[in-house]
Amino acid sequence: MLSDIEITYFRSRIDDVLQSGRPTDWQRSFLVDMRGKIERYGTRTRLSEKQLATLKRLTAVKGDADLRLITNTEYVQPQQPQRLTWQKPRRRRPLRYREIKFTVFAVMMIVCGVGYAVTEGLRIFGLGNFETASAASSQFQNSDFSVTDGDTIRMRDGTPVRLVGYNTPEKFEPRCSREAALGNQASERLRQLVAAGKSTVTRIACSCKPGTEGTSKCNYGRSCGYLRVDGRDVGQTLISEGLAVPFICGATGCPPTPRPWCG
Template sequence: MLTTIEAKGAVGRMLSEIEVTYFRSRIEDVLREGRATDWQRRFLTAMQQKIGRYGTRTQLTEKQLDTLRRLTKAEPSPNLRLLVDNQRPQFERRRYRQPHRRQSRFSNREIKFAMIAVLMLAGFVSYLFQGDAIPFLGSDPVSVSSSQFAGQGFSVTDGDTIRMSDGTPVRLVGFNTPEKFEPQCDREAALGIRATERLRELVSSGKTAVSQVACSCKPGTEGTDRCNHGRSCGILRVDGQDVGQTLIAEALAVPFVCGRTSCPPTPRPWCS
């Protein structure tokens, strides 16, 4: 199919970095699930090889792109094209300065650490006044059960999500990283990609261990889309160190503390 379309001289467009990252992950998931037909598997395998070879230089026709979106259940949302469509160059935004504005006495690094400190303080206060809160630093969340994930490998989906070898998606608790699939701004998209790559570096640097923990959901909703979008919850450690604490210390994540049955609004300070 690909050879036929390309031979006809169909004009396509190149994929953005976010689209390349997304389709690589989703094609792998769909092929692993084993539900695709023979034709769909041949098409997805050809797309996987082409994207793997050319990366952001991959050029697809609109028909190929529509088919790829349909098979990977990707919505044709502008969020997947933030890096290529209707965006002013970042250097133009940086050149703008409001007139007569006094220069801040604090560096960006100091501001980031101040934001993290405020969020950590808010989480601690919530823990003191909410009896069912789960601490995110210093001790493990309740209901730890490592038997389900024992001996399994996993792959990194993004900065705070992994997928076990049996296909179980696991949301890592205690922190939140920038979104790379549905970012609210260019800066969040770039930081989301950096957080994902940094998590892969941490995982490859030492001995890993994944422990399952109870998700902060209402009773009776466990295992459904109403509970953490159907994902399990867990803690990932590398050489005994929670990866969330490392990403927070490197300003690639912020603390995110939940109660036993609910969570506060997800912190996403990267576009403010």
């Protein structure tokens, strides 16, 4: 199982690699799968030795290749022997290399944790754009919309909006009966979430090639955005309930759409 420090570290580094790095299709698929496991199981996440080694290698911080995760270890301050009042005080020994290394690692984990918390806070409250860093997000002029399926809505003015960050089973063109059933469940669950709280739709730039925004070559002509109910991204809820999987795009393109429901 992973510790709280490892959970915070891997969450932050996976997001950094997916958004700013240049992973291969296989590496992207692996990181997205690991991100989904960590989000779903937290400190109960179980990884094989090979999976953990691969995850560490793909999320390693450049310039600090010798720094490795230290788990289930704590430095215990040795108890100083009680000295008599007439004894000369001993000089404090210098810090050892292992102690310095652990201190540097702990500071880095704290910085990563704070950065991740700030990033999540900005994303939750709609103050940041995490699909394309150069595009500014904005609220739709009218928040009235209808649910098309588990990851698509239609604004009152007719604008279709693809919700980013996750993918749900298809209910219109399913590959098997199981996907069709799950697709209908995801759509109904999204309607329940919307009906249970205050909804906010935030527009962001789609992950498309420059100049194709708004055309059929970019996300089938749909706009892109986040849908939050009472401040929580609906994608997080659907993923946690097994009705969706993570789907993270880059700045100008997306990996193959994950559809694991038909085996």
